[in-house]
Amino acid sequence: MPQISPTDDARLDALGDYAVLDTPAEPDFDDIVHIAAHVCATPIALVSLVEKDRQWFKARVGIDACETPITQSVCALGLARDELLIIPDLTADSRTDANTLVTQDPNLRFYAGAPLITPSGVAIGMLCVIDTRPRPEGLTTEQQHTLRALARQVIVQLEYRKAIVVQQTIEAERQLLNEELSHRLKNTLAMVQGIANQTLKSVADRAPVEAFDARLLALSSAHDILMRESWASARMNLIVEGGMNLHAPQHRFTAKGCDTLLGPRGALSTAMLVHELATNAVKYGSLSSPTGHVDISWRIEPGEKGEEFVLEWREHGGPPVVVPEIKGFGSRLISTGLSGTRRVEESFAPSGYEACFRAPLSRMREN
Numbered sequence: 001m002p003q004i005s006p007t008d009d010a011r012l013d014a015l016g017d018y019a020v021l022d023t024p025a026e027p028d029f030d031d032i033v034h035i036a037a038h039v040c041a042t043p044i045a046l047v048s049l050v051e052k053d054r055q056w057f058k059a060r061v062g063i064d065a066c067e068t069p070i071t072q073s074v075c076a077l078g079l080a081r082d083e084l085l086i087i088p089d090l091t092a093d094s095r096t097d098a099n100t101l102v103t104q105d106p107n108l109r110f111y112a113g114a115p116l117i118t119p120s121g122v123a124i125g126m127l128c129v130i131d132t133r134p135r136p137e138g139l140t141t142e143q144q145h146t147l148r149a150l151a152r153q154v155i156v157q158l159e160y161r162k163a164i165v166v167q168q169t170i171e172a173e174r175q176l177l178n179e180e181l182s183h184r185l186k187n188t189l190a191m192v193q194g195i196a197n198q199t200l201k202s203v204a205d206r207a208p209v210e211a212f213d214a215r216l217l218a219l220s221s222a223h224d225i226l227m228r229e230s231w232a233s234a235r236m237n238l239i240v241e242g243g244m245n246l247h248a249p250q251h252r253f254t255a256k257g258c259d260t261l262l263g264p265r266g267a268l269s270t271a272m273l274v275h276e277l278a279t280n281a282v283k284y285g286s287l288s289s290p291t292g293h294v295d296i297s298w299r300i301e302p303g304e305k306g307e308e309f310v311l312e313w314r315e316h317g318g319p320p321v322v323v324p325e326i327k328g329f330g331s332r333l334i335s336t337g338l339s340g341t342r343r344v345e346e347s348f349a350p351s352g353y354e355a356c357f358r359a360p361l362s363r364m365r366e367n
Helices: 009-018 027-041 141-200 209-226 236-244 264-283 327-335
Strands: 044-050 055-062 067-069 086-087 108-116 121-131 254-257 293-303 308-318 342-349 353-358
Touching: 009 121, 009 141, 027 044, 027 055, 027 141, 044 293, 108 141, 121 141, 121 293, 209 254, 236 254, 236 264, 236 293, 264 293, 264 308, 264 327, 264 353
Parallel strands: 254 293
Antiparallel strands: 044 055, 044 121, 055 067, 086 108, 108 121, 293 308, 308 353, 342 353
């Protein structure tokens, strides 16, 4: 029986960190055992991970079992050393001559294994090759070198796999947090809306109250889009379409432009800008007419100080345009432009209202 401590906490902790035990086969590990068997000319090759009461095979070739009891583990004999463990004849070695895998089917005879050593120096198992006949010559120098190199690649794959698992865990936790924050934000916006409605219920002119409600709804819609991307970014087309869908059916507007991501600040600014433009179009512009239409486009182009984000709004098919004599809150919000840059060009041509908004791309993508 191999001399292995059942309380080897460092090894067991390392195996736990890798979260690899009892996972399905993976091509990257399967390829390694096939290469090992081919190079060393053996019928059996294993990636064996030594746990407390068993050794489990992450990858295997030439053997059906996916694990064996620790009492049958030859691999456990190599955990206390950082060099190859080579046993030319398992029947002639006192450590293995009574092993039931040697005395009974499959009657193993030759063993060579390279320890799987983590970056922190903990041996968690072996990459081994096994034969059913004794091999007094063992392995050639080249075969030994290759077995060691492949063992290092097993650790590389385990580390890579662990990094992916950790990242997936972080993303899952972040998604859960975002959902909770989104839920709380919606509750807060609903509370603000309720307080405002109760406070302003005696106001005779309901237009400002309704405008306030609509702005809260637009803000909530933009938050939903950002939440889907973990508050890191939002796609421009989703921002525009989401904002316009609150005001008009899709056949009443066209939205097209380059596939670009905006940061949270740029996304919220754009969403509120589209909301105010659409509100005005519904009240006074092209969307107030059954035949009216809005064309919305965006692009990225070179600027004096780097790339610029450009948003254009064009209305047509509506009533004759009249230049507003008094600017309300919505008009003032439009004049602030994208992310407060105030780079706005407006045209009140009789054929329809048009506007062009510009902002540094870097500012629109700020997180």
